[in-house]
Amino acid sequence: MAVTLSAGVRSAVSSLSSVQSQATAIQNRLATGKKVNSAIDSPVNYFTAQSLNERSSQLTGLLDGISNGIQTIQSASKGIDAITKLVSSLQSTVKQAQADAAQNRPxxxxxxxxxxxxxxxxxxxxxxxxxxxxxxxxxxxxxxxxxxxxxxxxxxxxxxxxxxxxxxxxxxxxxxxxxxxxxxxxxxxxxxxxxxxxxxxxxxxxxxxxxxxxxxxxxxxxxxxxxxxxxxxxxxxxxxxxxxxxxxxxxxxTGVTSSGITSAVRSNLIQQYNDLRTQIDELAKDSGYNGVNLLQGDKVSIQFNEKTGKNQSKLDIQGSTLSADNLGINQATNTQLAGFSNFQNDADLEDATKSLTGALTSLKSISSSLGANLSVAQTRQDFTKDLSSVLSQGADNLVAADGNQEAANLLALQTRQQLSQTALSLSNQSDQAILRLF
Structure with missing residues (x-):
């Protein structure tokens, strides 16, 4: 047999059920922090936010690669700075040799x-x-x-x-x-x-x-x-x-030749010069990062966006093989040999000075190129961080719940719930009045 409810009780129950449903939804928003938790809540906002978060995540994943690229460039740049100091030391050594007047001038x-x-x-x-x-x-x-x-x-x-x-x-x-x-x-x-x-x-x-x-x-x-x-x-x-x-x-x-007398001072400087020269090669070999060395001809590629193919944005940096030979710095000897600098010969010392000046010019050029690439990479790193933040914020704006507003709504619903419960109690009391007739 069906139970018949009075209109007052039925209205109070309906109101209480509606309030409870709304309160449950708001509690869910407060618990998740989102006002759109599924496509049912808002298809457009849900899928747009999902797309924005996905791109933000991809860009964040690229930051590690950009950071490694920056460190690789900085390692090469530090190597150039150190090699520049060695070349300056070589210049000082040559000047010491030149300061010792040659005894074997014809x-x-x-x-x-x-x-x-x-x-x-x-x-x-x-x-x-x-x-x-x-x-x-x-x-x-x-x-x-x-x-x-x-x-x-x-x-x-x-x-x-x-x-x-x-x-x-x-x-x-x-x-x-x-x-x-x-x-x-x-x-x-x-x-x-x-x-x-x-x-x-x-x-x-x-x-x-x-x-x-x-x-x-x-x-x-x-x-x-x-x-x-x-x-x-x-x-x-x-x-x-x-x-x-x-x-x-x-x-x-025929000409007049030199006496063949060698300068002891110049002879002593030869080993010092060659040791410094060797360190140029060693420094270049040690200027790598994570297995990539731009001073040994390696190449580094830094990806800046999540796309592929022709739409991909990246920076390719081709390194160069840096060595004393490539810089035009010859080994020093006490005699005239092909490919060597004779420290007893004033003309060879002058040529060595010119070669070292040329080496410094080459190093400055490489350093300038690395500096420009480093600036680009650092700028893109900052841009990627900011863009990722903007994308995440945009997604949150579409699906995130306003905690203050939802809390106020919940408090209002709780009040309505209490009122609905009171109305239901009153309706039940009205229906129970007939029992007093017996």
């Missing part, structure tokens, strides 16, 4: 251009007499003229030669010049040689012309004469007038 002294008899006649030193002598045979006697109290004398170059030529070769450097012989003296010739930059000249107290190389390479010195400048240089190339100064033609054609 030197040639001619015969005396002045005699004691001339000194007695002129009351001058042998040196001054030699320096004041004219180059041309001004009295056309075809031989050296003696200096007197009234004449300076000459070294006997033919009067038909109105130009004096000079040809000096030191290693791969050649200096050639000509000047008028009119009134020119030995002092003018000395000054011209000193202008060459590859040799120096002076007249000593014995009245001898001395020529010395500024470096350690074989020195070829030729003096010539002719009616015209080009002809004078051509004559100088064969040492045509060398004999006038007590030199020989072979001093230009």
């Amino acid at each position: 030197t040639k002294a001619g015969t005396a251009l002045a005699t004691a008899a001339e000194a007695a006649l002129t009351s001058k030193s042998l040196k001054d007499i030699a320096l004041d002598k004219k180059l041309n045979d001004d009295d056309a006697l075809g031989t050296n003229n003696t200096a007197t109290a009234s004449t300076s004398g000459n070294v006997g170059i033919a009067t038909a030669s109105v130009n004096i030529g000079l040809s000096i070769v030191a290693g791969s450097t050649t200096y050639e010049a000509s000047f008028s012989s009119a009134g020119a003296t030995v002092r003018d010739l000395v000054n011209e040689i000193n202008k060459s930059g590859v040799a120096t000249a002076f007249v000593d107290e014995k009245g001898q012309l001395n020529v010395k190389g500024t470096g350690s390479d074989t020195l070829q010195v030729g003096i010539g004469a002719a009616a015209a400048g080009p002809g004078a240089i051509t004559d100088a190339q064969t040492g045509g007038a060398n004999a006038n100064f007590g030199l020989i033609a072979a001093d230009r054609t």
Whole structure:
């Protein structure tokens, strides 16, 4: 038999059931922190939030790869900084070697251009007499003229030669010049040689012309004469007038070699130089991170987004093999060998200085490239973190519940529930009134 409820009781029960259902839903929101817990609650918000959270999670997963890439770049950058310091130390070593004046520079002294008899006649030193002598045979006697109290004398170059030529070769450097012989003296010739930059000249107290190389390479010195400048240089190339100064033609054609004496200071610096050079290779090998070394030719690829194919955003950094050889820094020795720097040779030391300067330029270029790539990677790392946060926040805005609002709603429903329970009690009391008739 069906139970019949009065309208008041039925209304109170319906209200109480509705309130209980709403309270259960709000309690679920407070427990999960979301107002949309399934597609039933809001299909659009649910699937949109799911998509945003999925992309945020993918970007967060890329952060580890970006971080590893940044560390790889920084490791290479630190290696470059350390190698730069080593190259600076190599420069200091070369400067120490250069500061020790070479003892093996080629030197040639001619015969005396002045005699004691001339000194007695002129009351001058042998040196001054030699320096004041004219180059041309001004009295056309075809031989050296003696200096007197009234004449300076000459070294006997033919009067038909109105130009004096000079040809000096030191290693791969050649200096050639000509000047008028009119009134020119030995002092003018000395000054011209000193202008060459590859040799120096002076007249000593014995009245001898001395020529010395500024470096350690074989020195070829030729003096010539002719009616015209080009002809004078051509004559100088064969040492045509060398004999006038007590030199020989072979001093230009074959050259004067060094004495072969080695500098102990330079010899001691060779090991120091080579040890520093070896450390460049060792440092480059130790500049890797997690098995990737940009200074040993490895490549690192940093992915910035979750896409694939042509839509993928990434940074590819191709490293370079860094070594002393690749930087153009040769090993040092005490002798001239192919591919080595002879520390006893001034020209080789100068070449080493240029090579080290070039190495520093190369290192700065590599460092600049690494710095630019590091800046890009760090910027993308910060961007990825921020974007991931924005995506997560956007998803939360779609499905997250407002705790304050839901708590207030629950409190209101609890009040309504109490009222509904009271209404139900009153309705039941009304139905029970008929029992008083019995």
